[in-house]
Amino acid sequence: MKILDCEYPDGLLYDVEDGTWARESDGIYVIGVAPTLGWLSGGFESVKLKSVGTRVARGQSIGSVEGPRHFDVVRAPFDCTVVERNGAVLDSPRLVNKSPYHDGWLAKLKQTGEETSLAPLAQCAANVRSRLLELRVHCFAAFPDMEIYEIGVECAAVLSKLDEIIAVSPAETTIHVVSDDPTAAIEMERWERQTGNSLLEARRDGTLFHFIVKKR
């Protein structure tokens, strides 16, 4: 289900306090980062995980994640042993933001103690919502590779900057553009038609306009 524009799949377990999700099969839990922590971070630049075989007590860290806006540890939701680490996210931390529930998982844990901090979504959706509001986390249609904040700048100038960045970026680069020019919504639609790049989302938040664009 969507909670305040953030994706929280129904079948998973969540540790709201810690900002993680988990999926169980045969006593092994796959653990990953939920939107609260993922979007708060501004995009991970570093992911560190304890080595396979490490025993971790509930509430102690199995690793850490760091982005330009936030550093945090990821805690074990129960007493456990680390049985596998996702090497892909150690090499490309952004994968945790881009694909939080699939390729961007962090580790697999074998539960060794009974007490758990995990709860199904039906039990914790209200907490997720209040946590997102408290942290002022906003989720968008896709996690951007970069952000351009252009406040007090005319939309034409914003677009020329966007074009410059798009020109040197690889295909499918996703950019979050923020503008306070009232004509931005119309201009961005025209830009999409003219350039053939995609406008994945346009959202107004007070006097600010948020756009998620993707290079074709």
Added chain:
Amino acid sequence: MSGSPKEPTYAHPEVLVDTEWVGNHLQDRSVRVAEVDYDPVANYGAGHIPGAVLFDWKKDMNDPLNRDILSRKELEDLLGRNGVTKDTTIVLYGDFNNWFAAYAFWDLKYYGVKDVRLMNGGRKKWLLEDRPLTKDGPQYQRTSYVASEPEERIRAYKDYVSASIRSRSRVLVDVRGPKEFTGEVLAPPEYPTEHAQRGGHIPGAQNIPWAQAVNDADGTFKSRAQLDELYKSKGVTADREVITYCRIGERSSFSWFVLKYLLGFPDVKNYDGSWTEWGNSVRQPIER
């Protein structure tokens, strides 16, 4: 006796405490630990060192109206309502690799507070070590703290910086990232309000990013020998007066701390106006 030379220590090691020291002083009534956060909701509010008070950088460390650091009266109130006396040892730590804790350190020194220390590695190291955290807000009996007149020798203003350009006896250290130094980036998107009209750096400034002074793994300071070499290689030496700056003066407080306390340079000033003043001012010379 071992023949190997002793590793040189910091010039003023007493201003730095490690996480273990803080862990051993949680019950010490003569110590007041304060977490200094840019983002208190996601940090202090999510759990902090037991007994630690919060210094909210935006609300507590700045003048609410004029662009300035907090006034002497505001500092006296901040320390007073957190139960600080003249005999208290204040230990600061915080989010963002201690940037804002270093800024608070500089603020407190500006108003003559004697015993202020920084916890090496900040909030990051405390979390990495799985040390205890609490969400309980502590209560301390209010005191009436009296601060000193401002210590202007540790603060630089725009005109003074202008007069220091290409001076032989003074050196400007720009501690921002290389892309901010060259003007390619005006303000990282994380801080949209810290925008400047022009990009670049103050003419003649040396670019020594703050991060080069810390170990990536846990955010602690590099060794004395490594720091000595880092600054010496850029011509920043103790015989010159050093002025540090960044975008809003917080990362430069961090480098100011390194130069003044870890390396013991006699004359180091923080230009807190930094790029958000320089790059927005008319007719200030800029180099790219």
